[in-house]
Amino acid sequence: DNNEKLWFEVPRSCSVTVKESFPKRKQVMRYTKMYKRLAEEKRVPIMVFTDPIDRFISLINVYLTPKQRYADYGKDVFSTFDADINTLTKKEKISLFFSNLNKITSNHQVHHFHPQCRFVDTESFKQIEVVKREDVNDFFNITERHNVTDKEITVDDFTDEQIDFIKRAYASDYAFFKKYGKVNGKAKSKRKNG
DSSP states (O other): OTTSOOEEOOTTTTHHHHHHHOTTOOOOOTTSHHHHHHHHTTOOOEEEEOOHHHHHHHHHHHHHSTTSTTHHHHHHHHHHTTOOGGGSOHHHHHHHHHHTHHHHHHHSOGGGGSOGGGGSOTTTOSOOEEEEGGGHHHHHTOOOOOSOOOOSSOGGGSOHHHHHHHHHHTHHHHHHIIIIIHHHHHHHHHHHHO
């Protein structure tokens, strides 16, 4: 059906909210006949984009904030370098998280740490409709928010060096947004106002 929207799922970027809001969605795997047909039809898929710093804040909180989805895993990882997460200050937790990213990402949900642009097929699809995370509910006409992370750690808790590290680590996301996000963002706002 030509009215169906195509969407690339990006972890830690409203993926649970979108999936839960559309329970009858159909997953199309890459390299299948249907996927190839959709690409040949020159359809324009949607991708939800989260500012890389905001996405990283969500990531760090999901591991370091009590009662979050991967908090137990965060405790386990910290115990491997002889640290009890419950006794550390926020600053110490953040510092250990950054200095041990290789251990944190080696075994558990590593795809959460991949740049967002890795999940989007820009070879098969030349145009991508980029929706900013903060516009998801309006864009998809949904009211619910699922799997919302409590954020004890905010951008204000990071050092300038840590912010620079995030920007370098996700430089490809910033380049992706520069190429696909702004054009689509302007077109989207024109549609809303005009």
